[in-house]
Amino acid sequence: MIEKANVLGKPIVTAIQMLGPASPRPTSAEATDVTNAVLEGTDCVMLSGVTAAEAHPETVVRTMSRLCKEAEDSIDYKALHMKIKRAVWRPLSKIERTAASAATSVAPKMKAKAIVVVAKSGFKADFVAKYRPSIPILWVVNPECPDSEASHGLVYRGIIPLMGSGASKSTEELITFGVEVLGKEEICKVGDLVVAMQLSSGCPFMPLLWV
Structure with a gap:
């Protein structure tokens, strides 16, 4: 099961x-x-x-x-990721799911310490959590969203839900806010690399940011 x-x-x-x-x-x-x-x-x-x-x-x-x-x-995360990828039906139903799988593969190669996902950007943190990354997933939820959307992420392994600040409106501002929280809460150290996930004109891209 x-x-x-x-x-x-x-x-x-x-x-x-x-x-x-x-x-x-x-x-x-x-x-x-x-x-x-x-x-x-x-x-x-x-x-x-x-x-x-x-x-x-x-x-x-x-x-x-x-x-x-x-x-x-003690988990072999690379082997686990490949096991889940092989078991997923082809083709993946959404481009966001493909990007989530790619982010989970890229992050350890870049020695990233966290993945930041913004709810309003079109990505869902559970897409990323499915591929079992070895690093935490910070899910930044738009402050206009209900609290229940953020709390929903608590049941998934690896997801840390975070309500965005009232001043953060754009996707870029929410990502910046998330990276700042990673540093303040000592989830990451100053100088650590973070992978952010967002959509631009319907196309996913993953900017690399430093704490």
């Missing part, structure tokens, strides 16, 4: 009892469950009543986060 959802670009949440409430330290079996879910391609792992009702909610969340990060660090 996870593999089919990945190929279709649909988010999938693994919602089972992955960490027990009795101890802040996971058992070997619990750690294996979390790791396997991430390696198999789940977008999210969900804790149940542990986070709200038990004795160590914050510790459990931090433990889950650490296990997910360790599993993500």
